[in-house]
Amino acid sequence: MFYYVAKTFAVAPAVNALFRPWVKGLDNIPEDGPAILASNHLSFSDSVFMPVKVPRPVRFLAKKDYFVKRGATGWVTRKFFDITGQIPMDRSGGRASQDSLDAGEKALREGALLGIYPEGTRSPDGRLYRGKLGVARLALRTQVPVIPVAMIGTDKVQPIGKKVPSIRRVGLIIGEPLTFEAYHDNAEDRFAQRAVTDEIMYQIMRLSGQEYVDRYAADVKRRLEAGES
Template identity: 50%
Template sequence: MSSLYLASRMTVAPALRAIWRPTVEGRSNVPRTGGVLIASNHLSFVDSVVIPMVAPRKVFFLAKAEYFTGTGVRGAISRAWFNSMGMIPVERDDSRAAADSLETALTVLRAGKAFGIYPEGTRSRDGRLYRGHTGVAHLAMQAGVPVVPVGLHGTPDVQPIGSNRPRLAKVTVRFGEPLTFGSSYKAMPAGKARRQATDEIMAAIAGLSGQQLAGCYNERPAS
């Protein structure tokens, strides 16, 4: 582990937990070793801070490349912060962004590490749980790793959409039991297997989050 991550884990994470006092359930469901996907609902920018803050091991997430390219003191602080939290830069607007993101995730998982993913693709702006994209199942099956579903509550209240300042709010993180996709899925056509596994993952997330199901994909807002 990097010295930045250890410093963050020992100082920043306890400070944030002391401020927000999140309720955490099911931490023991996260395997302590080996590759694992942490698949969560997505409600706020701070989700990628909250999960690593309370998880029992380091969790890698993808983050926009611009968070790592700033200049001056502010840019240096931003890079140090995102690196310490296990964030990996990715170019979102590149035509190969989706394929490159999957390859990055596979590299992390095959190295025996934990990788965080939001199957909805982008955060929910109305609080509903949207249909999952099948990349999460593709990763689980290609890397041969379990998926731990996560249900987040309250993170939109910490940093509401349009706000750049965090607020005090009640946050709950629920880690569900690991899901595995073995021989029965391997016997199916690949597309059907990925779709069925993804739907199973989203059903588990819904059970943990209690969100209303949207029944459709969550399209990224036009810039």
């Protein structure tokens, strides 16, 4: 109820008036039942624009940092994420990351529309980076369709490091659902997971028109922060 009220009467009117987001392929999202929305990730605002244009509630695997911020702003952020059903994603690897994926799997088995950013973090330069295997694990274990999504222009609205967004138009392209029946019997095989992930990233690249880089975005960010090329 809170999700619909906040979206309908507060967030959506403001976003639609200021940014006039356009969308293509909305009919590719099923009216009910579980599915994964796998999107490129250019800006923090991606997680605002996508839910505004998608009729159904979207539950995101959101960076764990958003759930542990301090101060008044942190408290508001935590409460908003909790109330709207967002799922904290621990990116440290190992058991913690697996627990986060398990929570995403549970949401899918309950019929949710789950949003995930396969790159694992925002692109540092507007290019599309190698996808992590979590999206494939979820897709193969639950056997739900994966819907590729391309956010367009959101990096110009709110690039990394910018807190106040610029007012300009953005877009959203939603591709046809992908199913991976050929891999369902090999859900835990890393080669199968890599093949599925790469196909998802290819479809995102095709929709977004981004240059693809076969490296993890997080590794590139670390190198840039260390002053390496």
